[in-house]
Amino acid sequence: MTRRVISATLLVTLILVCQVAWASSMLGWVVTENNALVIVRADGTQVPCQQYAELYEGDVIQGEGADLIAIQWYLPAAGKESTANGVRVTLKRPGFFQSLVADVKDFLGLTEEARVVLGLNTRSTKQKLPSEASLYPGYYATVALDEKVKLTWGQSDAEELTIKDNKGNVVYSTKVRGLTAIELQPDKVGLRAGEVYQWLVDETAGSYSLKILSEDAAAILRRDLATLDKGANPYEKSLKKAAYVRMLSDSYPDDFDLYWISDRYARAAFGSADEKLNRRAIYFIECYKLHLNDQERRSNASAKEGRK
Amino acid sequence: MKRIRLLTIFRHLIQCLCKYSMLTIEWLKQGKRIHVVMNIILGLILLVFFHWLTPLMLGQKLLNVQFDHYVRRDADLTRQDTDKYLGQVVYFDIDHLIYKSWGKPAVTPRDQVADMIQIASESGAKVIILDILLNADKEVQGESDRKLRQVLENIKAQGTTKIVFATKVDFDKEMTASVIEDLIDDKEQFFHATPLGEANSYDFVCRFWIPYQEVGSPENRDIIWSIPVLAAVLADGDIEQLHKLRASILAGENANKTQSYKISLGNGKEFELPVSSKETYLNRIRFFHVPSDPFQPGKWSGNLSPRSVHLLSDGMDKLSSTEGSRSVRGKTVVIGNSSPDKGDIHMTPLGPMPGMYIQGNAINTLAGGLQSSDPEHGKWSLLLDVIVTVIAAFVFAYLDAFSAKVLIAVPMIIAAVYSYELLLSKGYFLNYIFPVIGICIHEQISGVEHILKKFSKKSPPA
Numbered sequence: 001m002t003r004r005v006i007s008a009t010l011l012v013t014l015i016l017v018c019q020v021a022w023a024s025s026m027l028g029w030v031v032t033e034n035n036a037l038v039i040v041r042a043d044g045t046q047v048p049c050q051q052y053a054e055l056y057e058g059d060v061i062q063g064e065g066a067d068l069i070a071i072q073w074y075l076p077a078a079g080k081e082s083t084a085n086g087v088r089v090t091l092k093r094p095g096f097f098q099s100l101v102a103d104v105k106d107f108l109g110l111t112e113e114a115r116v117v118l119g120l121n122t123r124s125t126k127q128k129l130p131s132e133a134s135l136y137p138g139y140y141a142t143v144a145l146d147e148k149v150k151l152t153w154g155q156s157d158a159e160e161l162t163i164k165d166n167k168g169n170v171v172y173s174t175k176v177r178g179l180t181a182i183e184l185q186p187d188k189v190g191l192r193a194g195e196v197y198q199w200l201v202d203e204t205a206g207s208y209s210l211k212i213l214s215e216d217a218a219a220i221l222r223r224d225l226a227t228l229d230k231g232a233n234p235y236e237k238s239l240k241k242a243a244y245v246r247m248l249s250d251s252y253p254d255d256f257d258l259y260w261i262s263d264r265y266a267r268a269a270f271g272s273a274d275e276k277l278n279r280r281a282i283y284f285i286e287c288y289k290l291h292l293n294d295q296e297r298r299s300n301a302s303a304k305e306g307r308k
Numbered sequence: 309m310k311r312i313r314l315l316t317i318f319r320h321l322i323q324c325l326c327k328y329s330m331l332t333i334e335w336l337k338q339g340k341r342i343h344v345v346m347n348i349i350l351g352l353i354l355l356v357f358f359h360w361l362t363p364l365m366l367g368q369k370l371l372n373v374q375f376d377h378y379v380r381r382d383a384d385l386t387r388q389d390t391d392k393y394l395g396q397v398v399y400f401d402i403d404h405l406i407y408k409s410w411g412k413p414a415v416t417p418r419d420q421v422a423d424m425i426q427i428a429s430e431s432g433a434k435v436i437i438l439d440i441l442l443n444a445d446k447e448v449q450g451e452s453d454r455k456l457r458q459v460l461e462n463i464k465a466q467g468t469t470k471i472v473f474a475t476k477v478d479f480d481k482e483m484t485a486s487v488i489e490d491l492i493d494d495k496e497q498f499f500h501a502t503p504l505g506e507a508n509s510y511d512f513v514c515r516f517w518i519p520y521q522e523v524g525s526p527e528n529r530d531i532i533w534s535i536p537v538l539a540a541v542l543a544d545g546d547i548e549q550l551h552k553l554r555a556s557i558l559a560g561e562n563a564n565k566t567q568s569y570k571i572s573l574g575n576g577k578e579f580e581l582p583v584s585s586k587e588t589y590l591n592r593i594r595f596f597h598v599p600s601d602p603f604q605p606g607k608w609s610g611n612l613s614p615r616s617v618h619l620l621s622d623g624m625d626k627l628s629s630t631e632g633s634r635s636v637r638g639k640t641v642v643i644g645n646s647s648p649d650k651g652d653i654h655m656t657p658l659g660p661m662p663g664m665y666i667q668g669n670a671i672n673t674l675a676g677g678l679q680s681s682d683p684e685h686g687k688w689s690l691l692l693d694v695i696v697t698v699i700a701a702f703v704f705a706y707l708d709a710f711s712a713k714v715l716i717a718v719p720m721i722i723a724a725v726y727s728y729e730l731l732l733s734k735g736y737f738l739n740y741i742f743p744v745i746g747i748c749i750h751e752q753i754s755g756v757e758h759i760l761k762k763f764s765k766k767s768p769p770a
Contacts, residue, residue, distance in 0.1 A: 110364050
């Protein structure tokens with residue numbers, strides 16, 4: 001009898017320790033940072049909402065746009081719920097006995113058997129080129145002064161495209177009725193190296209940033225791309241360039257945002273007979289789309305912040 | 309005179325029945341009643357338990373152990389007597405060697421497909437199963453597509469060979485259009501068919517064919533038959549049956565899925581279309597055809613003769629030779645690609661197998677009258693179960709545990725030995741694993757009987 005009591009006590013203690021350990025473990029981390037927001041811990045301490053900031057149960061992300069923050073969760077049971085002043089990090093624990101019964105049923109094979117459908121046919125292994133994104137070169141992008149860039153905004157009902165400098169002065173303006181994209185060369189429309197510009201479609205429809213690469217940065221880029229321009233296979237060359245500009249954008253995000261060029265090179269690399277090359281090209285194209293989504297979230301958050 | 313004799317026999321029968329009933333009742337009064345009643349209750353509980361267990365993971369695993377054993381015996385049987393069990397299916401296989409020599413194109417060259425269809429048709433094939441998708445959205449092959457179209461139009465004009473085209477249905481239940489979509493009418497000669505099969509989720513082994521797949525929106529609902537169902541009916545049956553059945557399914561008849569559909573084939577055989585998505589017995593594929601794997605010799609021993617499998621790497625000339633034509637005449641030809649680089653290799657109870665051979669085996673199962681069914685599914689099932697339960701109850705009550713086990717084990721062993729014969733000749737799947745488990749459980753329950761006996765001895769006499 002004594003043994004049973006001791007065993008039961010140990011088991012309960014173990015369960016409680018596990019529950020406490022679970023509660024105090026990190027539930028996720030912040031993917032898209034927003035320094036205007038603040039994370040308020042359960043003990044009242046405050047930390048800025050930076051990328052990789054750790055999130056625990058009971059933390060509250062406070063501020064406008066808190067619900068737009070992307071979070072990488074570690075546990076499937078972790079999540080967030082809206083509160084009056086932001087979002088709260090929560091952990092929904094499954095009921096102990098329900099999960100125990102489910103585990104035992106699963107272990108004994110007493111769960112409903114499901115069937116998996118298989119396609120028993122020969123299919124094409126050809127990769128399909130993903131569709132173009134609706135926005136180029138992105139919400140924020142860097143472009144070379146003497147290289148042509150295609151601005152794409154996707155709405156055909158726009159009337160006018162305007163480029164403004166950081167003081168709000170109109171540098172360039174053109175009618176775009178019926179168009180969804182135009183191609184221009186920055187130096188030909190009066191843009192200058194190292195400056196940041198806003199390009200707007202119909203003032204209210206959309207506003208996007210364009211940074212012209214400094215002469216040094218443009219020279220480095222040109223030199224390195226020329227180095228990669230060796231070899232016979234044009235698909236491989238394009239793919240290497242796509243990888244290089246992507247690497248540059250990831251390593252020096254303050255100076256380069258060339259995901260859009262990575263997308264262009266990857267599209268040029270697609271179409272080879274080698275499906276492996278095609279798959280890699282698709283990867284870089286998808287990366288541009290993900291980057292665009294990320295930029296959109298940030299842009300929306302800062303727009304809300306601006307309104308506030 | 310005859311009537312009087314019949315009445316006499318009937319009277320004797322009634323007397324015998326009464327006599328033995330009285331004897332049984334007397335015997336039950338003589339102290340064994342608790343044991344017998346306990347055994348019967350136990351037997352009935354086990355019946356209900358196994359009925360409940362069958363659709364669950366454990367039940368399926370136990371059934372698959374037994375059925376996979378039969379599948380291996382099927383393959384061995386074909387190895388011993390090739391002609392008898394190969395049936396009416398012939399394979400035109402775009403094997404890895406030829407696929408490699410073509411430069412492993414992502415889309416199968418359609419001029420080659422056209423050549424194979426033409427040869428099969430000219431050789432007198434009854435039905436051609438094209439297990440290769442001809443999706444228009446992947447790549448239009450200009451000249452090759454024109455050649456394929458020309459060949460198909462000629463075959464349609466002749467009205468001889470029937471062709472089934474594997475068709476992809478996307479997540480929104482929309483059929484993907486093929487490059488010859490306008491030629492397929494689903495009425496007499498050219499048909500869409502779903503190439504899907506099913507595997508158990510716990511081991512991903514492909515064991516089941518499916519009857520049909522639903523397509524279209526809820527307002528414009530339709531079905532396309534699966535490759536094995538269409539192939540079997542087109543080869544030996546009347547397609548009108550499927551047209552009527554399709555209309556009946558679309559009209560929502562038998563919506564509660566209480567009865568399965570029987571399809572008659574012209575060769576005196578018939579098969580049943582399962583209606584439940586959880587069907588366990590009727591839609592099992594019998595793998596009589598095993599292709600050899602040139603990349604793992606010895607591991608995967610094939611049983612198909614060169615007359616049944618025509619590898620394209622042997623040359624198109626061999627296909628169109630007199631011997632090749634003879635092997636195809638009047639048969640169902642499955643055209644597909646078995647190269648591992650095409651990603652159409654699936655796990656089966658016999659090991660990995662290209663999809664085209666799984667389709668061939670499914671066709672052979674239906675067209676060859678080799679479909680398995682469950683005797684429990686039939687009218688004698690309940691009676692059989694009850695009789696076995698009552699006999700076992702008496703045997704375990706009358707004899708000691710060891711003798712009873714031996715006595716019950718003998719018919720079980722005989723059943724285990726001859727169950728495969730039963731499956732082969734009648735298609736009945738006799739499940740002997742569950743009764744064996746039942747006998748083992750009896751031992752555990754006997755403890756409860758002892759407690760009940762003690763309790764009954766302690767109670768005062770009435």
